[in-house]
Amino acid sequence: MFEFLKSISAKNPNGRRGPEQPAVSVRERVSALRHLPAFLKLIWSTSPRLALANIALRLVRAFLPLATLYVGRLIIDQVVALTKLPSWTLNLIDVRVYHFVVLEFGLVLLTDALGRAVALLDSLLGDLFANQSSIRLMEHAARLDLDQFEDSTFYDKLERARRQTLSRTVLMSQVLSQGQDMVTLVLLAGGLVAFQPWLLGLLLLAVVPAFLGESHFNERSYSLSHSWTPERRELDYLRQTGASDETAKEVKIFGLSDFLINRFRELSDDFYRQNKSLVLRRAGWGTLFAAIGAAGYYGAYVYIIARTVAGSISLGQLTFLAGSFARLRGLLEGILSRFSSVADGALYLQDFFDFFALRPRIVRQDLTGERPIPFPRPIQQGFEFENVGFQYKNGTKWAIRNLSFKLQAGEKLALVGENGAGKTTLVKLLARLYDPTEGRILLDGHDLREYDPAELRQEIGVIFQDFVRFQLPAGQNLAVGRIDERHNQPRIETAAQQSLADTVIAKLPGGYDQMIGRRFNGGVDLSGGEWQKIALGRAYMRDAQLLILDEPTAALDARAEFEVFERFKELTQGKTAVLISHRFSTVRMADRILVIENGQFVEIGSHEELLAKGGRYAELFALQAAGYR
Numbered sequence: 001m002f003e004f005l006k007s008i009s010a011k012n013p014n015g016r017r018g019p020e021q022p023a024v025s026v027r028e029r030v031s032a033l034r035h036l037p038a039f040l041k042l043i044w045s046t047s048p049r050l051a052l053a054n055i056a057l058r059l060v061r062a063f064l065p066l067a068t069l070y071v072g073r074l075i076i077d078q079v080v081a082l083t084k085l086p087s088w089t090l091n092l093i094d095v096r097v098y099h100f101v102v103l104e105f106g107l108v109l110l111t112d113a114l115g116r117a118v119a120l121l122d123s124l125l126g127d128l129f130a131n132q133s134s135i136r137l138m139e140h141a142a143r144l145d146l147d148q149f150e151d152s153t154f155y156d157k158l159e160r161a162r163r164q165t166l167s168r169t170v171l172m173s174q175v176l177s178q179g180q181d182m183v184t185l186v187l188l189a190g191g192l193v194a195f196q197p198w199l200l201g202l203l204l205l206a207v208v209p210a211f212l213g214e215s216h217f218n219e220r221s222y223s224l225s226h227s228w229t230p231e232r233r234e235l236d237y238l239r240q241t242g243a244s245d246e247t248a249k250e251v252k253i254f255g256l257s258d259f260l261i262n263r264f265r266e267l268s269d270d271f272y273r274q275n276k277s278l279v280l281r282r283a284g285w286g287t288l289f290a291a292i293g294a295a296g297y298y299g300a301y302v303y304i305i306a307r308t309v310a311g312s313i314s315l316g317q318l319t320f321l322a323g324s325f326a327r328l329r330g331l332l333e334g335i336l337s338r339f340s341s342v343a344d345g346a347l348y349l350q351d352f353f354d355f356f357a358l359r360p361r362i363v364r365q366d367l368t369g370e371r372p373i374p375f376p377r378p379i380q381q382g383f384e385f386e387n388v389g390f391q392y393k394n395g396t397k398w399a400i401r402n403l404s405f406k407l408q409a410g411e412k413l414a415l416v417g418e419n420g421a422g423k424t425t426l427v428k429l430l431a432r433l434y435d436p437t438e439g440r441i442l443l444d445g446h447d448l449r450e451y452d453p454a455e456l457r458q459e460i461g462v463i464f465q466d467f468v469r470f471q472l473p474a475g476q477n478l479a480v481g482r483i484d485e486r487h488n489q490p491r492i493e494t495a496a497q498q499s500l501a502d503t504v505i506a507k508l509p510g511g512y513d514q515m516i517g518r519r520f521n522g523g524v525d526l527s528g529g530e531w532q533k534i535a536l537g538r539a540y541m542r543d544a545q546l547l548i549l550d551e552p553t554a555a556l557d558a559r560a561e562f563e564v565f566e567r568f569k570e571l572t573q574g575k576t577a578v579l580i581s582h583r584f585s586t587v588r589m590a591d592r593i594l595v596i597e598n599g600q601f602v603e604i605g606s607h608e609e610l611l612a613k614g615g616r617y618a619e620l621f622a623l624q625a626a627g628y629r
């Protein structure tokens with residue numbers, strides 16, 4: 001955690017950002033609109049039926065404002081004509097006026113009903129789309145490499161793509177409404193142009209300043225929120241760390257809450273200040289632009305009234321034109337300001353599509369031009385490290401360098417070395433979570449990269465020291481070792497017996513169905529050693545050809561550790577295994593021991609051989625043995 005905070009404050013020495021972030025240029029915003037077709041295609045593929053219904057209803061609705069205004073005009077003209085007739089003729093009242101009223105009433109009802117239907121379809125389609133894009137996001141993230149997750153730029157992209165799920169559904173309705181309003185606009189503008197074309201110019205003059213203002217402030221708000229992604233990630237982290245079951249213990253013991261809260265306050269206040277200044281400026285300018293818009297409307301109104309008074313248009317036309325102008329103004333304003341939020345949303349789409357454009361690099365590689373090599377069953381010769389070097393992307397030094405050794409098929413190899421020596425890195429390379437930066441790893445004579453990584457991982461079972469404590473029922477917690485066997489209760493129970501997890505589960509009130517972990521209702525937490533037994537059970541569930549246990553017994557008591565290893569030898573007969581441990585009582589059971597230091601090979605041999613050699617291993621062993629005397 002401190003590392004994390006330190007790295008943030010290194011980027012941001014005073015914990016503050018400059019007041020003005022570079023705004024996103026208009027060109028960038030317009031160019032982001034190119035993502036819209038792909039976006040619409042995605043929406044369409046979510047549910048063609050719902051999308052089609054939505055578009056059809058919106059099209060019908062787009063005609064209704066013009067129709068309603070036109071019927072309104074007919075009513076007024078009828079009424080005026082009727083009032084001019086001598087009163088005795090009123091008996092022969094022209095009932096058509098009432099027909100028009102009924103028609104207008106019908107149009108109003110239809111407008112309302114269609115509006116509701118469209119909103120309903122929007123929300124259904126939006127929900128489906130949000131669900132599907134979350135699923136696609138998870139699926140894609142699962143395909144990516146581990147080092148991509150360790151890259152903070154990638155992480156920010158993922159975060160933005162994830163965070164914008166809701167606004168993508170808003171964007172969907174905005175794009176569809178934009179289309180609908182444009183149809184209405186063209187229809188109404190047609191009427192206005194027929195009457196007096198320059199009124200359209202007046203209309204644009206009234207609306208464009210508001211549009212430009214909107215665009216400007218949307219840009220600023222996107223830039224602000226974009227540039228704050230890392231800080232927001234930190235805010236989330238602080239909020240989570242300050243109040244979660246996993247951290248509560250240490251936060252309390254070390255009295256960290258003030259430290260966390262102060263950092264949170266500092267960051268959130270800073271954001272609040274910058275956002276507030278933006279919001280205030282936006283409100284001020286918005287008021288001014290709205291006044292300009294209203295002035296334009298009343299200018300046009302005065303002109304139309306003057307024409308009516310002069311007798312060149314009827315009262316019905318006056319209502320129609322004034323109504324059209326008012327509506328057009330509203331529509332244009334809506335379209336233009338929506339345009340900036342659509343462009344804004346399209347910028348976020350860029351993050352979304354950027355994320356999906358990322359490709360994993362750890363894939364099967366065709367290095368020899370031969371056909372894909374199937375994973376050997378069983379492994380014949382084993383693995384060979386040939387001058388392997390590895391540097392983490394964000395690491396400054398080599399985690400492993402010039403490492404050459406063989407891991408024979410069926411051999412139990414222990415890795416020994418001080419903290420940070422490179423043991424875990426070595427097993428991550430074996431499991432192809434990363435590829436070597438230099439050198440290569442061979443399996444039965446072929447480069448590991450020539451095998452299908454999914455097939456390779458099927459045949460490798462790794463239990464890392466920082467194994468995941470899944471908040472799942474006990475049985476499923478074991479079954480994650482081979483998830484497709486989660487309904488195979490006998491297999492789960494056997495794995496539990498093999499890893500001694502059965503004794504842990506026997507004590508749980510719900511047995512194999514007992515939820516473990518504290519996150520969910522009724523969950524029961526386990527001790528470190530109990531969790532470790534469950535994690536070990538996953539290795540037995542896996543039944544892989546190569547088993548890797550990274551400090552599998554660190555939290556076990558002496559008796560449990562002894563038992564685990566007695567069983568381990570029995571249960572992994574004929575299988576290849578790699579054990580990482582700092583306990584020499586464990587290490588000595590291995591066939592051979594590889595000692596590494598600073599990522600480099602030091603020595604390899606059996607416990608007896610290495611002791612006889614009197615090298616680094618013998619020294620470390622003596623050191624630990626002295627501790628027991």
Ligand SMILES: Nc1ncnc2c1ncn2[C@@H]1O[C@H](COP(=O)(O)OP(=O)(O)OP(=O)(O)O)[C@@H](O)[C@H]1O
Nearest residue numbers: 150392394395399418419420421422423424425426
């Ligand atoms: N994800 C990572 N990004 C950058 N550097 C890393 C990463 N993981 C490990 N390292 C660095 O690589 C080196 C080797 O780490 P590794 O985890 O392999 O050591 P280890 O021998 O397993 O240590 P331990 O006994 O403490 O578990 C260390 O210097 C470590 O700081």
